Amino acid sequence: MLEVRNLNAHIGEADSVTQILKGINLSVQPGEVHAIMGPNGSGKSTLSKIIAGHPDYSVTQGEILFNGENILELEADERSRKGIFLGFQYPVEIPGVNNAEFLRMAYNQRRKAEGLEEADPLDFEEILDAKMKALDMDGRFKERAINEGFSGGEKKRNEILQMAVLDPALAILDETDSGLDVDALKIVAGGINRLRGPSKGIVLITHYQRLLDYVQPDFVHVLSGGRIVKSGGKDLALEVEKLGYDWLVK
Amino acid sequence: MDDATLKNAASQAGDTPAGVVKGGDDYKYGFTTPVEMESFGKGLNEDVIRAISAKKNEPLFLLEFRLKAYKKWLTMKEPNWAHVQYPAIDYQDILYFAAPKQKPSLTGLDEVDPEILKTFERLGIPLDEQKRLSNVAVDAVFDSVSVATTHKKKLMEHGVIFCSISEAIHEYPELIEEYLGSVVPVGDNFYAALNSAVFTDGSFVYIPPGTKCPMELSTYFRINTEESGQFERTLIVCAEGSYVSYLEGCTAPKFDTNQLHAAVVELVTLDNAEIKYSTVQNWYSGDPKTGKGGIYNFVTKRGKCLGKKSKISWTQVETGSAITWKYPSCILVGDESVGEFYSVAMTNGFMQADTGTKMIHLGKNTKSSIISKGIAGDNSSNAYRGLVRIGKNATGSRNFSQCDSMLVGNRSSAHTFPYIETGNSGSQVEHEASTSKISEDQLFYFQSRGIPREEAISMIVNGFCKDVFNQLPMEFAVEAQKLLAMKLENSVG
Numbered sequence A: 001m002l003e004v005r006n007l008n009a010h011i012g013e014a015d016s017v018t019q020i021l022k023g024i025n026l027s028v029q030p031g032e033v034h035a036i037m038g039p040n041g042s043g044k045s046t047l048s049k050i051i052a053g054h055p056d057y058s059v060t061q062g063e064i065l066f067n068g069e070n071i072l073e074l075e076a077d078e079r080s081r082k083g084i085f086l087g088f089q090y091p092v093e094i095p096g097v098n099n100a101e102f103l104r105m106a107y108n109q110r111r112k113a114e115g116l117e118e119a120d121p122l123d124f125e126e127i128l129d130a131k132m133k134a135l136d137m138d139g140r141f142k143e144r145a146i147n148e149g150f151s152g153g154e155k156k157r158n159e160i161l162q163m164a165v166l167d168p169a170l171a172i173l174d175e176t177d178s179g180l181d182v183d184a185l186k187i188v189a190g191g192i193n194r195l196r197g198p199s200k201g202i203v204l205i206t207h208y209q210r211l212l213d214y215v216q217p218d219f220v221h222v223l224s225g226g227r228i229v230k231s232g233g234k235d236l237a238l239e240v241e242k243l244g245y246d247w248l249v250k
Numbered sequence B: 001m002d003d004a005t006l007k008n009a010a011s012q013a014g015d016t017p018a019g020v021v022k023g024g025d026d027y028k029y030g031f032t033t034p035v036e037m038e039s040f041g042k043g044l045n046e047d048v049i050r051a052i053s054a055k056k057n058e059p060l061f062l063l064e065f066r067l068k069a070y071k072k073w074l075t076m077k078e079p080n081w082a083h084v085q086y087p088a089i090d091y092q093d094i095l096y097f098a099a100p101k102q103k104p105s106l107t108g109l110d111e112v113d114p115e116i117l118k119t120f121e122r123l124g125i126p127l128d129e130q131k132r133l134s135n136v137a138v139d140a141v142f143d144s145v146s147v148a149t150t151h152k153k154k155l156m157e158h159g160v161i162f163c164s165i166s167e168a169i170h171e172y173p174e175l176i177e178e179y180l181g182s183v184v185p186v187g188d189n190f191y192a193a194l195n196s197a198v199f200t201d202g203s204f205v206y207i208p209p210g211t212k213c214p215m216e217l218s219t220y221f222r223i224n225t226e227e228s229g230q231f232e233r234t235l236i237v238c239a240e241g242s243y244v245s246y247l248e249g250c251t252a253p254k255f256d257t258n259q260l261h262a263a264v265v266e267l268v269t270l271d272n273a274e275i276k277y278s279t280v281q282n283w284y285s286g287d288p289k290t291g292k293g294g295i296y297n298f299v300t301k302r303g304k305c306l307g308k309k310s311k312i313s314w315t316q317v318e319t320g321s322a323i324t325w326k327y328p329s330c331i332l333v334g335d336e337s338v339g340e341f342y343s344v345a346m347t348n349g350f351m352q353a354d355t356g357t358k359m360i361h362l363g364k365n366t367k368s369s370i371i372s373k374g375i376a377g378d379n380s381s382n383a384y385r386g387l388v389r390i391g392k393n394a395t396g397s398r399n400f401s402q403c404d405s406m407l408v409g410n411r412s413s414a415h416t417f418p419y420i421e422t423g424n425s426g427s428q429v430e431h432e433a434s435t436s437k438i439s440e441d442q443l444f445y446f447q448s449r450g451i452p453r454e455e456a457i458s459m460i461v462n463g464f465c466k467d468v469f470n471q472l473p474m475e476f477a478v479e480a481q482k483l484l485a486m487k488l489e490n491s492v493g
């Protein structure tokens, strides 16, 4: 469903260009879970943001196909409505905008794009309550402004809530496990496993094996210096955990 | 948004966040109405003032009021302390009286020029009997003259007077003589003096003691003639224990030249009375790309809480005008009286706004609150200017001010000028201010959840303005939100 081919990308303009991605290839088929690991600053978040359509980065070479369609020219919101979801490493705070209203708006944009009827506030509330319960989230998070004053772990859980509500075809989760306590990690992993299914693609960006204990990946890739330097099965993650990255980067 | 603007918006995307551009072509009130007008020609001198007064068959006290103001005005200079810039205005190049030609006195709407009725219909303000807004009484002012006031009879049954100020001058001269200029003296400031000399119409409201006005009252201002200035005058008096909620809306056609709008609004509350005055101002703001044309909105609005425990509350949503110079204020004379100011001022294109309030505490235990939200996009400049003065006898008084600015894009600017003067130590003044910016990451967050950029901006801005919108009467709040969304529609920079 997702084909990333020879992706080269940079940030900045004219004389202050930083090349970040240097020829990434990645193929995710329906039903697969991929894990991406790699040292700090290697380009993992950049890759995920470029797939989601962040306007700050310029793609200089290569292409990204989603279900066979080149999506590089699409706005981020169009990509989202086609079923791509990005869970952010650092979710932003948006003061003044109610979390539940935001979710309903997002949900209905998606419904509209699929030619379905929009949910009215009451129907949506039911859907939302069920999803929040599954993630053991307090109802008060509905009334609060998006991520404003949320603790680090609460923000991550809120990302998973958004994913559950939007039920995307492809979910890219950028370090959603970082900053979670043991119990929260289990709950979040449960959320990811509920999404998992024969028609869904999942990409987990993580530094830690502990998430992969709960959500077993089919493939593991190591990204370093803007390139995928090694791909393998779930054992690769265990090796990384034991040996670090030095042996791969050389 | 139609397809063409959508494409336009999409093709501009990818830039830094959101220069708020509201295309001049999209100002949907930008049409003119072909009606036969009557005017006195351009320029101002004593004869023009006498002619206006004679034309309107005014009592002597009013002619004297005008002449006194005119003499004052001649000695005054335009204020230049505001954070706005514009070429000098030639006051001799303005039409001081422009009125639709009509029979001397109107007995019913059937005598109003049908073109004018059509205009108000297009603006969404039906004036004819069948289509009237059921719970809002409207006074419609076209250029300098009030053309229709609706629901008069029903209001009269409650003793509420709601009519054009010209009519009030003839029907209720004692009330006019007592209160006109009692809040904004003729020589108060340059524009107020000019208005006092030449005002041609406006609205008058009197709510008798113990009466809660049975419906919202509303004035709708429309400037139609290119070279005319609009100098309307509004006076609202709430007697003991009475209440009224008053709404004011404004639009104007698109012209390349600037029109001057120098209104004066005076509010008076006696003991335990309350006035809630809400404005949604959407005058034409000039061409967003060149800054050409648009209204100069130089308005003096002031309320006097004369009676004890009385209350005046100003709520404004300012989204139009090339230049806004406006400080709706409260003079808290009565003990325990309350003044409030809630404002959303949004500027884009080349608009400039210098707006805020003055809260003058004179009585004991008086209270005031100020919430101001400024939003600046494109090349616009948006300033809040507020004065809180606690007099030496106003012991136990309190003020709370919160002034927030939001920048959209990189070329706009926001400024806050709070002035605080406390004359006694038993009072409390609190001021909070913040400046924020819609960041690219915030917009990306919305977009990554499937919400288009324009809707994201509008959600963020509406969230920012929530505290003020909550103060507006229901239908007006919806209207204001739509207006902001519409103005922000092309904001994708």
Ligand SMILES: Nc1ncnc2c1ncn2[C@@H]1O[C@H](COP(=O)(O)OP(=O)(O)OP(=O)(O)O)[C@@H](O)[C@H]1O
Residues within 6 Å of the ligand: A011, A018, A020, A038, A039, A040, A041, A042, A043, A044, A045, A046, A047, A056, A089
């Ligand atoms: N907006 C930006 N401006 C300048 N440099 C950037 C920007 N975004 C990313 N970079 C640089 O690109 C490189 C890759 O960053 P990225 O966030 O993709 O790393 P990462 O692999 O996600 O790291 P981490 O594991 O620490 O999250 C880093 O060196 C980073 O400093």
Ligand SMILES: [Mg+2]
Residues within 6 Å of the ligand: A044, A045, A046, A089, A174, A175
């Ligand atoms: Mg990262």
